């Protein structure tokens with residue numbers, strides 16, 4: 650990232666992040682995909698971006714900062730905002746597919762559906778405060794707000810599981826995070842004991 | 849770890865209820881015991897059958913050894929239904945991951 654001006658790097662990043670959406674919309678406009686066919690890829694892309702945004706934190710805690718992880722961390726907020734954007738695209742596709750408000754309200758009470766809505770609502774606040782000025786204003790409170798993402802992530806996985814009843818894809822998306830969290834917990838606990846022994 | 853907070857408990861409880869409220873059957877794993885494909889009725893007849901249910905068909909496909917249909921009923925509810933490819937009998941119907949119909953004696957696990 651140091652080789653390119655910041656603005657250029659950011660533009661390239663967002664161009665890349667927009668590729669899956671472009672492919673989905675092309676399928677829809679070209680008539681190869683029904684709106685319902687795009688619910689899966691848009692939802693899954695959102696979950697994947699959430700995972701990518703949530704990984705560098707625990708990895709840095711576990712391995713300490715290096716160039717790669719620092720670069721990753723520097724684009725983390727972009728990944729999070731993109732995850733929210735894909736959740737909005739997912740919702741837009743859902744609205745197109747459902748056609749009427751009445752049909753959407755009718756299924757709002759189903760566990761597979763309200764978990765999705767709640768996941769989306771929990772993403773609103775963290776996404777809304779993800780610009781530099783909000784970060785400065787909020788100080789430590791900013792981190793607390795970002796923790797809502799954990800709840801949103803768990804709900805998104807529940808949403809997936811409840812619709813699909815296939816635990817494997819949801820579990821695969823949880824696995825890297827679970828490993829990073831375990832690694833961090835292990836590193837932190839061994840560090841504490843080491844410090845105690847040498848104290 | 850900090851102390852456990854009430855919202856967290858409420859959240860976990862709601863999630864637990866949601867996960868238990870639905871039957872656990874992966875729709876990709878429904879088995880119809882339908883035998884060789886050359887005995888299957890054509891998809892065109894499946895479409896007629898769906899139409900006769902009063903449903904609006906969105907998509908019909910082969911899933912494992914079953915015919916699977918995505919459709920909307922007269923109330924506008926989104927359905928995912930499995931039909932036996934030989935008899936075209938309606939075997940099981942899901943709505944957003946929840947089972948809402950099962951033919952008598954049918955076991956989706958085969």
Ligand code: HEM
Pocket residue numbers: 688689690691692693695696699736739740743762764765766767768769805808809812813944
């Ligand atoms: C606005 C609220 C939401 C609604 C109404 C909603 C609705 C739906 C629906 C109807 C499906 C299709 C299930 C099928 O294929 O039959 C779906 C799938 C999915 N959604 Fe959502 N969703 C919402 C929010 C979210 C959010 C925020 C995420 C992730 C961050 C998400 C992730 C997924 C995933 C991964 C799938 C794929 C499940 C599958 O079909 O295998 N959804 N959603």
